[in-house]
Amino acid sequence: MKLLIRHARIADPRSAFHRKTCDVLVHEGVIERIAGAGEISEKDAVVFASNCVVSPGWMDMRVNFREPGEEQKETISSGQDAAAAGGFTSVLLMPSVQPPVSSRGSVEYIRSLANGHVTEVFPAGTITDKREGKELAEIYDMQQGGAVMFTDDKRFLQNSGLMVRALQYAGNVNARLISYADDSYLSGANLANESGVTTSLGFKGSPAIAEVIAVERDLNLVRYSGQPLHFAGISSREAMEAIRIAKLEGLPVTAEVFIHHLLFDDSMLNDFDSTYKVKPPLRSMTDVEVLREGVIDGTIDVVSSDHAPQDIESKDVEFDYAAFGMSSIETVYSSLRMAFGDSLSESRLAEVLSIAPRSIAGVAVPTIDQGAKANLTVFHPDEKWTFNLKNSKSKGVNSPLFNRELPGVVAGVINGRYSVSR
Secondary structure: OEEEEEEEEEOOOOOOOOOOEEEEEEEOOEEEEEEEOOOOOOOOEEEEEEEEEEEEOEEEEEEOOOOOOOOOOOOHHHHHHHHHHOOEEEEEEOOOOOOOOOOHHHHHHHHHHHOOOOOEEEEEEOOEHHHOOOOEOOHHHHHHHOOOEEOOOOOOOOOHHHHHHHHHHHHHHOOOEEEEOOOHHHHOOOOEEOOHHHHHHOOOEEOOHHHHHHHHHHHHHHHHHOOOEEEEOOOOHHHHHHHHHHHHHOOOEEEEEEHHHHOOOHHHHHHOOHHHOOOOOOOOHHHHHHHHHHHHHOOOOEEEOOEOOOOHHHHOOOHHHOOOOEOOHHHHHHHHHHHHOOOOOHHHHHHHHHHHHHHHHOOOOOOOOOOOEOEEEEEEEEEEEEEOOOOOOOOOOOOOOOOEEEEEEEEEEEEOEEEEOO
16 A cells, blocks of 8 residues: 655655655655655555654664563564554664574574564674673674674673674674673672662662773773774763763764663662663763763764563562663653753754664665655654553563653654554
8 A cells, every 4th residue: 555644854864855844655665755745645545644753764772572581571573563663663682582692593583583574673693602701602603694783782791802802803704793881890780870879778889980991991992903892871971971082082983872871860769669770770860961962962873772671570579689671662752852852853863763773783774765665763743642551562561651641652663564653
């Protein structure tokens, strides 16, 4: 069928139609025609949305769909449904399942489970075998099987020699590595940010210096090896400033922030609500404000959900024993509206949610042009909606935004096929 998006404001800095209000006609997965608002009147077209914004389809660079191993928390299928509802036409799936994605066979298995959905899944493979930090995984074989990036997820590779060899090897085969910066000898098993707030609550603190030292170590290894590196989960002012300086120096580094670190600070722990137990921990409001500035000025390249769905048995327990993470992929756009209002331009939104994630991952970046494949996210910035367990597509029960009225509605996504979100 033909899909018509009426009176759509185009948000695509790479398109000649950027910032123009147009009608967009999609047929058989291709943008057949773009014309001035009100100029397309195809009688056999289904109106997909009206008076909205259209950007290249968004990509979430960090999701956990739990399959295989913990399907009661999320499956690849339910995760894809949640991603589409959140406006994402593709996701980068973390390899920390059971067993970890450390072989070509496991990459191909993940891809086979994800076929045929509007949201495309790009698997990430591990840097070290089984995420154990002892020896390199089969990076080249996994790449040949379809892995697009490599990471041990939220395990920092403490062995500097092994990390520099990973960078050098990745450079030889044009693979892309992600570092999660956290010196575990400093952060340990601590559950919250080290601050006056958490000390008064009796938490053992995880200091920001654990992140800063890890970032600076890896920046030095990038400087030594000359190979690119992507930093995920930057949560502190000091770490972001180190990356800013490295970028000014010309080092080939990029950085990503998780959506909750732009919205919440460590004062959310006052009620010991385990929903806010995340890794890295929520930092101070000063950190939150600086990270927001980094998103706007480009020091931070990507905003991701860090979608980490949990079941009730994993979260509805004492804070010490609760699992880390939030179910967040369906509310990324609303969270950005809450964090930034109108201060985050639609051009910058397209950069951090679509263009930069795909460029860093090395996958094709869609554009909004006549004759191009239709890979689109359609949204309404000024509309509101209420998110709850009933309308959530994810199995995760651990969202801090349940039963709240949220700004910004994702109308749907188009990527070969289409999905209407709300």
